[in-house]
Amino acid sequence: MTLAERRAFLSRHFRRRRMAAVLPLIETAFRRMGRCRIIDLGGRADYWTLFDRAFLEAHKVHITTVNLETPRDIADPILTEIQGDALNLPQFPDLAFDMAHSNSVIEHVGDWENMELFAAQARRLAPAYFVQTPYFWFPIEPHFTAPVFHWLPEGVRAGLLMRRSQGWAPRSADMGEAMRQVRSACLLDKAQMRYLFPDARLAEEKVFGLTKSLMAIRA
Numbered sequence: 001m002t003l004a005e006r007r008a009f010l011s012r013h014f015r016r017r018r019m020a021a022v023l024p025l026i027e028t029a030f031r032r033m034g035r036c037r038i039i040d041l042g043g044r045a046d047y048w049t050l051f052d053r054a055f056l057e058a059h060k061v062h063i064t065t066v067n068l069e070t071p072r073d074i075a076d077p078i079l080t081e082i083q084g085d086a087l088n089l090p091q092f093p094d095l096a097f098d099m100a101h102s103n104s105v106i107e108h109v110g111d112w113e114n115m116e117l118f119a120a121q122a123r124r125l126a127p128a129y130f131v132q133t134p135y136f137w138f139p140i141e142p143h144f145t146a147p148v149f150h151w152l153p154e155g156v157r158a159g160l161l162m163r164r165s166q167g168w169a170p171r172s173a174d175m176g177e178a179m180r181q182v183r184s185a186c187l188l189d190k191a192q193m194r195y196l197f198p199d200a201r202l203a204e205e206k207v208f209g210l211t212k213s214l215m216a217i218r219a
C-alpha cells in the first residue's frame, strides 16, 4: 500500500467511525418529521457514499451540499449540490433543514471571524447539527500528516514547506504559496469549539487514548 493509499484508508476509517454520531441525529429527525433534510456545509457528494444507502433511503434522507468547489453534478435523487459560500446562505431561512452537518470544514474557512460566521450558519439552519474538526492538540496534523508541524510558528512552517513537501502538501515554490498552505487549515481547541457552539455537546474522537478530533453535536 502506498503512503497516499494508506492515508486515504485511514481517512475513510475515521469517517466511518464518525458516522456513529450522525446516525442517531438522522433517526431522531425521522421520528419527529418522517424525513431528514440535511444541509452539508462544505460537503462533497462522495462523503455520503460511506453511509448505508438503504439506511438513508429508509429514513427519507435528502442531502444538500454547499461547497465553494464546482459540483460534480452527480445524478442522485437524494442529493442536491450547490456551489456557494457556507458563510453566507441568505437563500435558506432559519430552520430550513432538519440537520446541519459538516465534516472537516470549519478549519478551512479562514480567520476567526469566518469561523464565527460558519458556526452561526450551522446553528441557525437546523434544530440539530453535527460539526467535526481536527483537534489542535493532537500531535499529528491531518492535512500535512506531519508530527507537531501545526504547533510550530507560521514562519517556520512556511520555511519547511519551501524546503520539501509535507504530507498532503507539495513543496511550495515561494513564501506566498507556503503561507497560503499554512493558512489553509487552522485547527481549533476545545475552548474555541465550545465558544463557537455553546449549545452543543462536545464529543471527542480518540486514537490511542488521545483526542484526535472534536465533534460539536446538538441533538
Ligand SMILES: C[S@@+](CC[C@H](N)C(=O)[O-])C[C@H]1O[C@@H](n2cnc3c(N)ncnc32)[C@H](O)[C@@H]1O
Pocket (backbone or CB within 6 Å): 041, 042, 043, 044, 047, 066, 067, 068, 069, 084, 085, 086, 087, 102, 103, 104, 105, 108, 109
Ligand atoms: C477537507 S474538505 C472536506 C470535504 C467534505 N466535508 C468531506 O468530509 O469529505 C474541506 C472542504 O471545505 C470546503 N470549503 C471551505 N471553505 C468553504 C466555504 N466558505 N463554503 C463552502 N465550502 C467551503 C472546501 O471547498 C473543501 O471541499
